[in-house]
Amino acid sequence: MVLFYFRKKSISKKNDIHWLLYIVLFRYNVFREYRMRSLQDTKFSILELAPIRDDKTIEFSLRHALELAQHAEKLGYDRFWLAEHHNMDGIASSATAVLLGFIAAHTQRIRLGSGGIMLPNHAPLVVAEQFGTLATLYPDRIELGLGRAPGTDQVTMRALRRGHQETEDQFPRDVVEILQYFKTPQVGQKIIATPGQNTHVPVWLLGSSLFSAQLAAKLGLPYSFASHFAPRMLGQAIELYRENFEPSEYLDKPYVSMGVPVVVANTDEEAQFLATSAYQRVLGLIRGESLKLKPPVTSMQGLWNTAEQLSVENFYTMAQIGSVETVRSGLQKLLDTYEVDEFIFTCDVYDTAKRLDSFTQLMQVKSGN
Incomplete structure (x- = not known):
């Protein structure tokens, strides 16, 4: 484009040269920011579902979630989020x-933080009070990710919010309501979250479609795409979010994270073996069976049919499974393709020690060691 400009237009003024240099430098900086990002400069975070093993108690799973959070803190992960499912x-x-x-x-x-609170299940005031309480007790550490899906089936959703009828435009209104609860109350404001007011809890929008991407852009909020289980619209959603982003009191430019399932082990073969626990779990989801984590198997053949295998593979399209070198290469390709600011990882490994080790080796992926 710049070469064409030189050929077609003679430069008679020094200002023209300055303007051209400005354009070149601007494009170079944009190129560097969005096309030359490294894994070392990309934030790594964890999304935890507190998976329950088929041979352990619920208490074991909850205490392991704490163990993983403490492990993540020592390793230098940026954030630790918990999902909501019922x-x-x-x-x-x-x-x-x-x-x-x-x-x-x-x-x-x-x-x-939450990755996320499924807002159709909750009254906005209750959410603001809960996270306002957490933010008051643990300042500058708590954040709120909000999702539009119920995170469960319709029968359970009705049990969670009896008598509440969700409308199509309710979610945006609920998000705006929560944002206001975290601010300084306005004169005449009749409902105030206490705790909650003046906590300014950072709010994220989560999603796997274009709706939340567009809303996050409109409100100037950070956006996290659920590509760890629904990757189909990832590229389109990120593009929509960035193109329509409006700077706000929360962010001056777009900020995107993407979910990535991961298993890192000493060898590719070991990682693929460990990942069969995750495959069996998704297979249970497809069949409407138990979602408890099962031990890994040497082969999935005989456990699934061709259609089920395809469904599981589609579910894990973004998964990075292998040695440090293999996962590093795969994550760099994702970074080059989607130019995200942050990866947030899930990891369904049966053995808790190997699960912790997977997150240890994942930080080696980031550091380059």
Whole structure:
């Protein structure tokens, strides 16, 4: 484009040269920011569902979630989020705010948040009070990720919010309501979150479609795409978010994270073996069976049919499974393709020691060692 300009237009003024240099430098800086990012400069975070093993108790899963958070803090992960799911026998993170409080009390620095609170299940005021309480007790560490899906089936959703009828435009209104609760109350404001007011809890929007991407852009909020289980619209959603982003009191430019399932081990073969626990779990989801983590198997052949295998592979399209070198190469390709600011990782490994080690080796992926 610049060469064409030189050929077609003679430069008669010094200002023209200055302007051209400005354009070149501007494009160079944009190129460097969005095209030359390294894993070392990219934030690594963890999304925890408190998976329940088929041979362990729920208490074991909850205490292991704390163990993982403490491990993540020592390793230097940026944030540790908990998901919200209900009526699922293999997931223990249903009372997200309660579990966050337990983990916050036994960690020191790592940022803690929801990934996310499924807003159709909750009254906005209650969410603001819960996270306002956490932010008051653990200042500068708590953040709130909000999702639009119920995180469960319709019957369970009705049990969570009896008598509440969700409308299509309710979610944006609920988000704005929560944002206001975290601010300084306005004159004449009749409902005030206490705790909550003046805590300015950072709010993220989560999603796996274009709706939340567009809303996050409109409100100037950070956006996290759930590509760890629904990757199909990732590229389109990120593009929509960035193109329509409006600077706000929360962010001056877009900020995007993407979910990535990961298993890192000493060899590719070991990682693929460990990952079969995750494959079996998704297979259970497809069949409507138990979601409890099962031991890894040497082969999935005979456990799934061709259609089920394809569904599981589609679920894990973004998964990075292998040795440090293999995962580093895969994550760099994702970074080059989607130019995200942050990766947030899930890891369904049966053996808790190997799960912790997977996150240890994942930080070696980041550091380049």
